[in-house]
Amino acid sequence: MRSVFLLLLCMVSAVSLPAKEKPPVTYRIPLPPKPDFSPLEWLVGEWTGKTTGRGPQGEIHLSVSYDLDKRFMMFREQVSLAATAAVPASDEAWLGILSADRSGTGFVLRTYSSTGFITRYRVSVEEEQISFHPEGGEQPPPGWLVRRVLQRSGDAELIQTVQMAPPNRPFFDYYSAVLARKTSP
Numbered sequence: 001m002r003s004v005f006l007l008l009l010c011m012v013s014a015v016s017l018p019a020k021e022k023p024p025v026t027y028r029i030p031l032p033p034k035p036d037f038s039p040l041e042w043l044v045g046e047w048t049g050k051t052t053g054r055g056p057q058g059e060i061h062l063s064v065s066y067d068l069d070k071r072f073m074m075f076r077e078q079v080s081l082a083a084t085a086a087v088p089a090s091d092e093a094w095l096g097i098l099s100a101d102r103s104g105t106g107f108v109l110r111t112y113s114s115t116g117f118i119t120r121y122r123v124s125v126e127e128e129q130i131s132f133h134p135e136g137g138e139q140p141p142p143g144w145l146v147r148r149v150l151q152r153s154g155d156a157e158l159i160q161t162v163q164m165a166p167p168n169r170p171f172f173d174y175y176s177a178v179l180a181r182k183t184s185p
Helices: 002-019 038-043
Strands: 045-052 058-067 072-081 090-100 107-113 118-126 129-134 145-154 157-165 172-181
Touching: 038 145, 058 172
Parallel strands: none
Antiparallel strands: 045 058, 045 172, 058 072, 072 090, 090 107, 107 118, 118 129, 129 145, 145 157, 157 172
16 A cells, blocks of 8 residues: 555656746846946047148048947048158058957957958057057058057047058158047038
């Protein structure tokens, strides 16, 4: 009788097990914190200007905006430079994606150029100046280094300086440009 009772109990238990529903499981992937872009906020907008000084003459158009719920900043630039005795004319576009670095305390910019180069820059921000320091990348210009500085010179004006270094040579100022913020019509 005891074994019949145990057998009956096991059968009832086995039938009732599948009938019980498991509580739903919610999976959550912890999101990284949003970057603090506040030191770069002044740069958001449309900028246009011309090169200055003795370097190649031309026009610069720069656009900076937030994207993907303000987790990234998008840079788009069009540079058109006239030929000089030493440098042919150039018409280059590039886009960049600025994000927080791994530590979350700095920034990294990855640029993609119409010339096919893919370069990574470490970005440092000091008050009214943003510096972009080359750190290689997946397809950087072979042997050449390019760095740039954006210096805020007013609420609606900035100075952009681009420096280049040929293979095994020091940096030189390639061009400087004064850019003004475009106002919406």
